[in-house]
Amino acid sequence: NAGVTQTPKFQVLKTGQSMTLQCAQDMNHNSMYWYRQDPGMGLRLIYYSASEGTTDKGEVPNGYNVSRLNKREFSLRLESAAPSQTSVYFCASSGQQNSPLHFGNGTRLTVT
């Protein structure tokens, strides 16, 4: 029972490079989320998808794009990475409205 799976676990990019973070959930959840976690800032919502076929901006969407590929998968793309995007990225999913989120174990991204 994998839950929420994120790949890769670690990544180092140079400024200006692009990459896509992958997330998949096997709990048949409707909603999926991308957060970033930085020291002293807590978890901040980047984008979310309330259901398959919809995506919406969160608190810090600038510099990111997302794709809800199907009900299971939700990817996060950095088109032109910047050092300010160095962070730990977490994907999460939830079922019914107001139910708790289930998190993956994160992708640790460093942009030099």
Add this chain to the structure above:
Amino acid sequence: QKEVEQDPGPLSVPEGAIVSLNCTYSNSAFQYFMWYRQYSRKGPELLMYTYSSGNKEDGRFTAQVDKSSKYISLFIRDSQPSDSATYLCAMIGGGATNKLIFGTGTLLAVQP
């Protein structure tokens, strides 16, 4: 002012102590309250989930919500070294979109 305030710690206690972790919030629309535990280099995992005011107990953990004071607490009885982690409070407004607002987390160290 942040919507959710949480003392970052670190909080260091001896094994067996009772631990009290707290969050305050400003938005009276919050109705669902959660506590997550996050071990180093892992994703947050749900510990407690409560609705509105009152207490909820699960083993050594008790969650308390006081909506009139906009204050929530997590108590850990008979703390163990394995409880050493960062504890994040989170809450939802109960609206159509299931967006959690997180505290920044309190780092707890239980000394053997």
